[in-house]
Amino acid sequence: MNQQNKKTSWKDKLHEIIYEADTQQGKLFDVILLFAIITSVVLVILESVKSFDQKYHTLLNIAEWFITILFSAEYILRVFTIKKPFKYIFSFYGIIDLLSTIPKYLSFVFVGSHHLIALRALRLLRVFRVLKLARYIGASNKLMVALKASRVKISVFLYFVVIICLILGTLMYMIEGEENGFTSIPRSVYWAIVTLTTVGYGDIAPQTAFGQLVASAIMVLGYGIIAIPTGIVTAEMTKTNLDINTQTCPNCAAEKHKDNAEFCYNCGHKLN
Numbered sequence: 001m002n003q004q005n006k007k008t009s010w011k012d013k014l015h016e017i018i019y020e021a022d023t024q025q026g027k028l029f030d031v032i033l034l035f036a037i038i039t040s041v042v043l044v045i046l047e048s049v050k051s052f053d054q055k056y057h058t059l060l061n062i063a064e065w066f067i068t069i070l071f072s073a074e075y076i077l078r079v080f081t082i083k084k085p086f087k088y089i090f091s092f093y094g095i096i097d098l099l100s101t102i103p104k105y106l107s108f109v110f111v112g113s114h115h116l117i118a119l120r121a122l123r124l125l126r127v128f129r130v131l132k133l134a135r136y137i138g139a140s141n142k143l144m145v146a147l148k149a150s151r152v153k154i155s156v157f158l159y160f161v162v163i164i165c166l167i168l169g170t171l172m173y174m175i176e177g178e179e180n181g182f183t184s185i186p187r188s189v190y191w192a193i194v195t196l197t198t199v200g201y202g203d204i205a206p207q208t209a210f211g212q213l214v215a216s217a218i219m220v221l222g223y224g225i226i227a228i229p230t231g232i233v234t235a236e237m238t239k240t241n242l243d244i245n246t247q248t249c250p251n252c253a254a255e256k257h258k259d260n261a262e263f264c265y266n267c268g269h270k271l272n
Contacts, residue, residue, distance in 0.1 A: 015081040087253040
């Protein structure tokens with residue numbers, strides 16, 4: 001019985017170190033992990049430089065394999081230390097962790113697939129958990145909640161923008177015509193999108209005075225349109241008040257627990 005308790009305590013301790021950043025060991029683990037991720041991405045970037053790769057190819061390959069094995073061991077430990085492993089495997093971070101690990105192994109079958117190791121950069125999202133700064137963690141979660149709450153309003157807004165671009169593109173096609181580069185309505189709609197978003201590639205430009213007047217109006221309209229999604233999300237963020245820590249349930253892998261939580265809000269399991 002004591003041996004079983006020791007085993008459980010050891011597994012819970014390992015879970016706390018790997019999944020959370022509330023302890024000194026957990027912070028150290030995540031900091032080491034971040035340095036490994038950054039190093040791996042830098043190695044892939046350097047390998048893409050032909051002259052550098054020719055000179056240090058063997059060294060780069062060994063370093064990449066070392067980090068791949070390190071990430072593989074970390075992934076296995078994450079699956080092992082949680083009571084419901086599929087919750088982690090099919091979670092956002094679980095999928096990212098897997099995608100950042102397998103490319104090097106796939107290089108045995110598909111030549112050049114190891115360049116997908118650059119996906120490891122997505123793992124830098126864990127920086128919010130590593131820093132354990134409440135204002136950053138809370139801000140990131142608040143932003144996600146606000147985006148989710150405002151998705152309908154933003155969808156309606158984007159639909160409106162698409163309609164506007166279709167109308168303006170058709171109008172400019174009629175005003176400028178093929179002789180001024182507006183060879184079709186789709187190409188004119190492309191110009192309207194580029195102009196409305198204030199990107200302005202310059203590959204197509206109105207030549208007539210009336211066309212330039214309409215273009216000027218579209219440019220001014222673009223500044224107002226860009227501000228609208230920001231206002232929608234900001235309004236939703238003011239309604240959101242989250243107090244989140246890095247506690248992860250060792251049973252179901254649920255996150256976003258409150259600072260004073262003792263039990264998981266999802267399954268009721270006791271937190272570390």
